Amino acid sequence: MDISAIQQQLRAFSAERDWDQFHNPKNLAMALSVEAAELVELYQWLTPEQAEAASHDPAFATRLGEELADILLYLLRLADRTGIDLPAAVARKQQLNAQKYPADAVQGQAKSALNSGQHHSST
Amino acid sequence: MDISAIQQQLRAFSAERDWDQFHNPKNLAMALSVEAAELVELYQWLTPEQAEAASHDPAFATRLGEELADILLYLLRLADRTGIDLPAAVARKQQLNAQKYPADAVQGQAKSALNSGQHHSST
Amino acid sequence: MDISAIQQQLRAFSAERDWDQFHNPKNLAMALSVEAAELVELYQWLTPEQAEAASHDPAFATRLGEELADILLYLLRLADRTGIDLPAAVARKQQLNAQKYPADAVQGQAKSALNSGQHHSST
Amino acid sequence: MDISAIQQQLRAFSAERDWDQFHNPKNLAMALSVEAAELVELYQWLTPEQAEAASHDPAFATRLGEELADILLYLLRLADRTGIDLPAAVARKQQLNAQKYPADAVQGQAKSALNSGQHHSST
Numbered sequence: 001m002d003i004s005a006i007q008q009q010l011r012a013f014s015a016e017r018d019w020d021q022f023h024n025p026k027n028l029a030m031a032l033s034v035e036a037a038e039l040v041e042l043y044q045w046l047t048p049e050q051a052e053a054a055s056h057d058p059a060f061a062t063r064l065g066e067e068l069a070d071i072l073l074y075l076l077r078l079a080d081r082t083g084i085d086l087p088a089a090v091a092r093k094q095q096l097n098a099q100k101y102p103a104d105a106v107q108g109q110a111k112s113a114l115n116s117g118q119h120h121s122s123t
Numbered sequence: 124m125d126i127s128a129i130q131q132q133l134r135a136f137s138a139e140r141d142w143d144q145f146h147n148p149k150n151l152a153m154a155l156s157v158e159a160a161e162l163v164e165l166y167q168w169l170t171p172e173q174a175e176a177a178s179h180d181p182a183f184a185t186r187l188g189e190e191l192a193d194i195l196l197y198l199l200r201l202a203d204r205t206g207i208d209l210p211a212a213v214a215r216k217q218q219l220n221a222q223k224y225p226a227d228a229v230q231g232q233a234k235s236a237l238n239s240g241q242h243h244s245s246t
Numbered sequence: 247m248d249i250s251a252i253q254q255q256l257r258a259f260s261a262e263r264d265w266d267q268f269h270n271p272k273n274l275a276m277a278l279s280v281e282a283a284e285l286v287e288l289y290q291w292l293t294p295e296q297a298e299a300a301s302h303d304p305a306f307a308t309r310l311g312e313e314l315a316d317i318l319l320y321l322l323r324l325a326d327r328t329g330i331d332l333p334a335a336v337a338r339k340q341q342l343n344a345q346k347y348p349a350d351a352v353q354g355q356a357k358s359a360l361n362s363g364q365h366h367s368s369t
Numbered sequence: 370m371d372i373s374a375i376q377q378q379l380r381a382f383s384a385e386r387d388w389d390q391f392h393n394p395k396n397l398a399m400a401l402s403v404e405a406a407e408l409v410e411l412y413q414w415l416t417p418e419q420a421e422a423a424s425h426d427p428a429f430a431t432r433l434g435e436e437l438a439d440i441l442l443y444l445l446r447l448a449d450r451t452g453i454d455l456p457a458a459v460a461r462k463q464q465l466n467a468q469k470y471p472a473d474a475v476q477g478q479a480k481s482a483l484n485s486g487q488h489h490s491s492t
Contacts, residue, residue, distance in 0.1 A: 001126055001210045009217065017224060018231040022414045026166040026174035030413040032194070033279060036159035037406030040286075043149040044399040045356035045391045048293065051149035055205040065212035068202055071155070071194070072213055079191055082178040087124045089188035090195055094132065101140060108141040110291035145291045153290040156402060160283030163409075167276040168268045168479035171416065233414035247372055247456045255463065263470060264477040272412040272420035278440070282405035289395040297395035301451040311458035314448055317401070317440070318459055325437055328424040333370045335434035336441055340378065347386060354387040 003087070007080040010073065025082050032074040039067040126210070130203040133196065148205050155197040162190040249333070253326040256319065271328050278320040285313040372456070376449040379442065394451050401443040408436040 014020050042064060043051045054060040079086045137143050165187060166174045177183040202209045260266050288309060289297045300306040325332045383389050411433060412420045423429040448455045 001124055001213070003124055006213065006217075013217075013220070016226040017229050019229075019233070021231070022233045024171050024175055025178065026169060026171050027413055029162050029166050030276060030409050033156070033159040033163045034406045034410045034413060036156040036194075037403045039152050040156045040399050041403045043152050044396055044403060046149060048147050048149050052147055055148065055207075061205070061207065064205060065207045066216055066219075068198060068207055068209060069212040069216035071159075071198060072209065073216065075191060075194060075198070082184070082187060084178075084184065084188045084191055086188075086191060086195065089192040090124070090129065093189055093192035093196065094129075094136075096189075097136070103139040106140050108144070110142070110145045150290055153286050153399060157283045157287045157290060160280045163276050164280045167273055167280060247370055247459070249370055252459065252463075259463075259466070262472040263475050265475075265479070267477070268479045270417050270421055271424065272415060272417050275408045275412050279402070279405040279409045282402040282440075285398050286402045289398045292395060294393050294395050298393055301394065301453075307451070307453065310451060311453045312462055312465075314444060314453055314455060315458040315462035317405075317444060318455065319462065321437060321440060321444070328430070328433060330424075330430065330434045330437055332437060332441065335438040336370070336375065339435055339438035339442065340375075340382075342435075343382070349385040352386050352388075354390070356388070356391045 003076060007076050010077045023077060023081060025078060028074055028078040032071060035070040035074060126199060130199050133200045146200060146204060148201060151197055151201040155194060158193040158197060249322060253322050256323045269323060269327060271324060274320055274324040274327060278317060281316040281320060372445060376445050379446045392446060392450060394447060397443055397447040397450060401440060404439040404443060
């Protein structure tokens with residue numbers, strides 16, 4: 001995926017609509033979180049098994065793709081507006097996660113309020 | 124950014140930690156939304172002007188990059204677990220947005236409860 | 247619960263700390279959503295069964311109570327700042343829900359992307 | 370506001386619709402966060418000044434009241450399902466906040482990534 005190309009398209013899209021006035025970092029962060037909630041909404045009443053199976057439903061998969069795209073577009077836009085180098089930030093975070101969660105120390109453990117202060121199932 | 128390569132790394136990272144049991148679509152959607160809230164938290168008490176200026180603060184930019192990376196990593200992981208082709212979904216959504224928000228019809232207008240049912244400042 | 251009394255206490259709490267400058271409606275809405283995500287975080291890696299059982303764990307229940315209180319406090323503060331009569335708004339919404347979801351029409355059905363456009367499992 | 374009475378009404382409302390199967394704590398936490406995002410959506414493109422003024426617009430105030438009511442109803446439902454005594458949890462949290470944020474130590478300061486690790490503008 002060509003991040004810079006998409007960011008350039010989003011810049012043009014916003015400029016053509018005079019939307020730069022709305023796309024400040026604070027507002028974009030809010031908008032991204034609203035899109036994340038629309039993703040959550042897709043799954044909120046489903047059992048984990050139904051949620052898993054839903055991916056095979058074409059209508060659901062289309063909706064899911066739209067929500068993921070909405071989140072990603074705001075993410076790219078926000079990174080562009082704030083000068084964050086996303087690929088570098090991702091590579092750095094992956095390194096931090098590898099240090100923070102040594103495989104042998106966190107086997108099968110997720111941080112939760114039941115075993116708080118322990119380990120966090122990060123990506 | 125090589126999406127497939129990162130998704131492959133995330134798959135290995137999760138497998139090595141026996142975390143696949145936690146990474147079902149419902150849980151990943153929740154986790155993504157929690158990371159989106161951590162992004163919002165960075166900006167919640169800042170004025171729009173302070174939020175804009177914060178990007179130039181190295182410590183803030185580092186934190187911002189980490190939050191954006193967390194969101195993106197969960198997004199890539201969820202897309203991988205659900206079989207969503209992210210670049211295709213993004214391209215499709217950009218087309219839909221172009222159709223939904225003709226530039227001359229939505230000039231300088233953001234959907235809000237003040238002018239509800241009108242236009243939506245999408246990315 | 248005496249809503250007005252708590253709102254009066256929150257007003258004093260904020261005034262004593264010179265925090266009214268931060269507590270505008272936009273920021274309070276953001277803060278409330280961040281607290282809602284901290285609630286979600288408690289449950290994100292738990293199975294529904296573990297989530298149900300967690301209420302019986304004293305440490306979890308304490309954390310849960312704190313997150314629910316945080317949300318409620320921001321809700322009361324925002325309602326106070328915007329002049330919303332919460333008890334009246336709740337009573338009105340309950341009436342709307344009763345009309346929108348007739349018991350015989352929505353038996354055992356939750357709106358989801360799998361049966362989209364149908365029924366919504368509201369409170 | 371009579372919390373117990375509303376919780377009793379919500380119990381009956383859910384039972385009549387066979388919705389108890391959906392209203393487990395994990396799902397209710399997700400639903401609450403989705404409603405919180407609908408609140409954020411009302412404000413996302415508004416300047417702080419527009420957000421402040423919006424309270425005086427009757428249509429906006431009605432929408433705002435509905436979103437706040439939705440959040441509060443899910444909060445009451447979740448507290449009921451998990452056995453949390455909300456008034457006690459709120460009173461306890463107010464005490465904790467008073468200890469955590471002594472007025473003279475946090476005058477006019479909000480926690481942010483710009484002055485991280487310092488003070489948090491809580492309610």
